[in-house]
Amino acid sequence: MLRDRYINLLTDFGFKRLFGTEPNKDLLIDFLNTILPPEHHVRDLTYRNNENIGNTTLDRKAIFDIYCESDSGEKFIVEIQKAKQNYFKDRSVYYATFPIQEQATRGDWNYQLTAVYTVGILDFIFDDHKDDPTIMHVVELKNQQGEVFYDKLKFIYLELPKFTKQIEQLNNHFEKWLFLLKHLYELDTPPAALQEGVFRRLFEVAEIAQFSPIERETYENSLKYYRDLKNVVDTSREEGREEGREEGRREIVANMLRANVSVESISQMTGLSIATIQSIQAALDQR
Template sequence: MNKQALNTIPLASLLDLKIDFAFKQLFGSERNKHLTIVFLNAILQSTGRESIKEVTFINQEVGGEYKKDKQSRLDIVLKTQNGELINIEIQLANKKDMFKRTLYYWSRLYNLQLQKGKGYHTLNPTITINICNFSLFQEIVHYHSTYHLYEDKTLQRVKKSDEVLEVHFIEMDKFLKAWKNEEQQLFNKVLERWLLMFSLVDGGKKIVREDIYQALEEIAMTDENIRKAFQAWEEISQDPETIIAYQSRVKYILDEEAKIEDAKYYAEQEGIEKGIEKGIEKGIKQGIEGIAKRMILKGNTNEEIMELTNLKLEEVQLIRKAVE
């Protein structure tokens, strides 16, 4: 195969697959279902599970504890031929509650299986896969972490028939670091080939990594699935409606990040850190309330304010009432 045949459009025109909308366009459609299956098997091969041969995409609405919470709509949810439920999530920013949030949505998805009149024996394993564009576990060096249920003393996992919880975290910045350190050694690992695709374009920083593209060219000469995935990626990156929706999603993400940055700036301006150092309790409280008021005026949600200020929901609601 011609080595130059992989890309037909400028690499900078490719949608960033770490943006949830772009990820769903490639891996969440019936048209590319065979690619989704290959990608899932690449992730799950380390757990010893039976290979996935068929999947069905299902309704993604499982959350909703917060009215404005984007996470109430899961990115991709599907069911395998064995009835296992799999949720794949793209996580662009670290909201500091990642593990708890993951377990919450895992539990909601697991719970949805139990229909009226059905026994607990009908519940199937539920798997959550998080692809994170940040480091989540500072104490862990490797970029692919998998969690199951274990007994504390013996470290023995629950028996196969009862093993219903499985959670994966893939940290992309750690993968990039490993790529720079190992390079050619990653070529022969199936999962890492897919992660190279995710690493090629960084839309937020407007970066295209030429070394990764060259590696993908080499891989595509013998890996038909990577070649087909790249072709499908180019197709969605040229569709006018998809581009408009993608740009809208990127704008929303950037606006949300700007709100958080503004909140941090106002926190510094209010002198909270200085107040904490001096132990002036009254000043701290006033500073926190001042931040909360500014965040309300900026349009932040109660949850965002609570996360930054550690205020209770009732306190935020009182401040919001006074401001509004």
């Protein structure tokens, strides 16, 4: 039974409820404007189909958490990533090609593009960033002198584990967003420091008591999935005998399979091979 007052924003349901619905787009606009350069601040946005099947039936499709477009044409992919994933940077670049390609027009075209942003909210730290205290990383296409060659393609990554401030230490709007992304579900009441306009709306939207029975069930499943995945990560970090760690991982994968998480998703999120996951699935089927 759920005892928290507010949702966990790092769950799929919590993230999409807050940022991915038309009635709450003011929250997404405020969040984006907190991390975007002033020249690309968003006044309004439209949600786009988050599933892109490519140009032919043979193309691999991409499914974004949130895909939207500003009123001035900029495209935004906004994703939550809960665990390290093999080739995560490669996937980010691949996903960014879809909003680029869809701008092509039939007939004569001068190839002018609008900006494309990929925003990744990460519940992990990149291996090559472990000694870097920077929380927000902005990646652009640059030349050998470090000068920006193309300013319409940007990748923005927020490494949440690096953010450790408590409520009384928050200095600005950006830090308040980071705090809520990490700690909203732990709060019993809205703190005085977070009772400004947009955050008052956030607390209203995120209150579990306002959910319908179907929404509560969906959230509970999403929360269980998040906790199982977190256990996978935590188990992999534990010291001790390898056999024990491996057994723990297999049991958590089994729980994820019971929750109908796809084999491909489990493989991406845990780093285990598809063959290993399929063997666990086969063992479950025989029980």
